[in-house]
Amino acid sequence: MIYINGINDQIGQRPPFQMIDRVTELVPNESAVGLKCVSVNEPHFMGHFPGTPIMPGVLIIESCAQLCSMVIEADKQDDKLYVLLKVDGFKFIKPVIPGDQLVISVKKTRAGGSIFCFDAEVRVDGNIHAKGSVMFTAIDRSSVYER
């Protein structure tokens, strides 16, 4: 079990953009299971949607991506940044609403060259709410602002 301080040691995201609250299983470079507790206090619910708060699909993807970061950044190098490269076939099967606890499972499907691919699945109360694939690559931090 990895609590929030342990997560902070491994990934760079911070509030209000931290989308994994706890990691319950972690196999470095292979897979992980993590929790994201959804609160009505999260600011996007003010506008998405007024009177009917639903967690935006892009933030569900971000939750999956941050958990993947835990898997691939186990041996992180300070000069590298792992960034999302591609999102494939994501489905948002049921809405995610305040009070839900997302149980997110990610599993590495392939890696080679500089890319890492994962399948992700998001469940609430045992029911699948979203699933899809995400791909990452490692880039040099120094290259981010080169145009």
Add this chain to the structure above:
Amino acid sequence: MNETEIKTKLKEFICSTLGVEADVLEFDTELFGDSPIGLDSVDSLEIIAYVDGEYGVDMTGVGKEHFLNIDSIAAYILANK
């Protein structure tokens, strides 16, 4: 594995993973840039990962002349295997 098998597998990968229609992709069809296929830099990373995983050949940082078409990628694989 001979050259034709490598090219056939590359074509299968490009069609199944990168969403290119098989009937418009020949071994000498230009893959990137303004060509009708129009692959981009993200696709090139996927090809690099595939070649690495399938043949153990690292194409990271290899010149773009080796990514012109399936023929040139296969030639690089054979030359560096």
